[in-house]
Amino acid sequence: MYRQDTIAAISTPTGVGGIAVVRTSGPDALAIALRHLKADTLVPRRATYCRFDDIDDVVAVYMPAGYTGEPTVELSCHGSLFVQQAILQALIDDGARLAEAGEFTRRAFLNGRLNLSQAEAVADLIDAVTPIQHRLAVSQLRGSYAQQLKELRQQLLDLTSLLELELDFSQEDVEFADRTQLQQLISTLDAQLSTLTKSFSLGNALKRGIPVAIVGAPNAGKSTLLNALLGDDRAIVSDIPGTTRDTIEETITIDGITFRIIDTAGLRHTDDTIEALGVERSRRAVADATIVIYLHDCTQPWSEPTIDLAGKRAITVFTKTDLPHSTPMGSCLSVSAKTGEGIDMLKAALVDAVSGDMQACDTLVTNPRHYEALLRVGQAMRRVAQGLADNIPTDLLAVDLRDALYHLGAITGEVSNDEILHNIFSRFCIGK
Numbered sequence: 001m002y003r004q005d006t007i008a009a010i011s012t013p014t015g016v017g018g019i020a021v022v023r024t025s026g027p028d029a030l031a032i033a034l035r036h037l038k039a040d041t042l043v044p045r046r047a048t049y050c051r052f053d054d055i056d057d058v059v060a061v062y063m064p065a066g067y068t069g070e071p072t073v074e075l076s077c078h079g080s081l082f083v084q085q086a087i088l089q090a091l092i093d094d095g096a097r098l099a100e101a102g103e104f105t106r107r108a109f110l111n112g113r114l115n116l117s118q119a120e121a122v123a124d125l126i127d128a129v130t131p132i133q134h135r136l137a138v139s140q141l142r143g144s145y146a147q148q149l150k151e152l153r154q155q156l157l158d159l160t161s162l163l164e165l166e167l168d169f170s171q172e173d174v175e176f177a178d179r180t181q182l183q184q185l186i187s188t189l190d191a192q193l194s195t196l197t198k199s200f201s202l203g204n205a206l207k208r209g210i211p212v213a214i215v216g217a218p219n220a221g222k223s224t225l226l227n228a229l230l231g232d233d234r235a236i237v238s239d240i241p242g243t244t245r246d247t248i249e250e251t252i253t254i255d256g257i258t259f260r261i262i263d264t265a266g267l268r269h270t271d272d273t274i275e276a277l278g279v280e281r282s283r284r285a286v287a288d289a290t291i292v293i294y295l296h297d298c299t300q301p302w303s304e305p306t307i308d309l310a311g312k313r314a315i316t317v318f319t320k321t322d323l324p325h326s327t328p329m330g331s332c333l334s335v336s337a338k339t340g341e342g343i344d345m346l347k348a349a350l351v352d353a354v355s356g357d358m359q360a361c362d363t364l365v366t367n368p369r370h371y372e373a374l375l376r377v378g379q380a381m382r383r384v385a386q387g388l389a390d391n392i393p394t395d396l397l398a399v400d401l402r403d404a405l406y407h408l409g410a411i412t413g414e415v416s417n418d419e420i421l422h423n424i425f426s427r428f429c430i431g432k
């Protein structure tokens, strides 16, 4: 699981830049670097400007316990591809091994520098391109719910150990573990778990982009609206009903929140096989969407959506307001995708639809692995609660508790195995 050798990699992205950083970590990091640097030694945590072989002048920093928790040397060199490669090659020729993807962070985890959910947050932080993704990653990196879960897990672990102690004294009919305390702990955990699991759909949507489906009758102006929102001629528009056959998805960022806008085929009954397939896709898009824009052409008589919008944030929007309209629009949003009138209001409405939900959650689970683990903890906890109510034997109770503990521990990494670690760290790039 943990190899004690010295690793090295280029930590900056592939390509030419002003500078690049080559990092080496492990027991021989300092010795290997010093064999190439024109310096007698490197003072810990101090920048030393010196020559690296005949390759380049570099700034070398030695940290006795760096990011990985191991002796680490970081060499900032000029960002030429040749220079970066030549320095890395020199370190490798001298005994360092090329680091695997995410190996620096993996070592940081194995050395207790980060817990597992924090290590995952490092990957999210690197991937973040919008302010929201950045905020979510930073909050996870700082610990957020992982710390709470860790504390609850510890309490549960203590109670489980007491329960298991009872098993050793099973002849004597004693109770070490206070059943009321256990019950209380279970309900505290249960409440936290359900808040966390509920937050996942929003957290995940925020991270990946909130899916917004535009639906409505053929010719309502859906594709024109998509184009207006994007400010780009993305989808084909025509006055022939049934123009859009397939769903079209494009991403926009409004006030730092990413939305995935999905244009769909107009909803109607049709004998055209291909169009029918498109309508089926529209239904699926609605099922997967967080927000549904029900678009109505204001020159046409009002018609109710023919699609089930239960559980969705539905926004009714009247369009083509540049034309004389026949439907009273009430307080609904109205736009002209043609002139752009009302588009800003619609964008504001999209942001409003999510920011309310965001404020309601103090913590957001964004990681599918955590979500799955939380669901499993919940299932195990319900079995424990039921078991307590049914007065089942202590050893059976202990089995379900162990199961809950396992999944809780998997989130922060108190329990981990090679497979979990591999799945997590292979997502990283080499050099991180």
Ligand SMILES: Nc1nc2c(ncn2[C@@H]2O[C@H](COP(=O)(O)OP(=O)(O)OP(=O)(O)O)[C@@H](O)[C@H]2O)c(=O)[nH]1
Pocket (backbone or CB within 6 Å): 216, 217, 218, 219, 220, 221, 222, 223, 224, 225, 236, 237, 238, 239, 240, 241, 242, 243, 244, 245, 264, 265, 266, 267, 319, 320, 321, 322, 323, 335, 336, 337, 338, 339
């Ligand atoms: N005047 C006016 N015409 C519009 C507006 N929006 C769309 N149209 C016209 O309405 C017709 C249909 O527009 P589309 O965007 O193709 O409609 P759609 O809902 O995507 O239609 P399907 O893909 O067939 O379901 C086109 O001729 C557009 O130019 C608008 O705001 N004002």
Ligand SMILES: [Mg+2]
Pocket (backbone or CB within 6 Å): 222, 223, 224, 236, 237, 243, 244, 263, 264, 265, 266
């Ligand atoms: Mg269309």
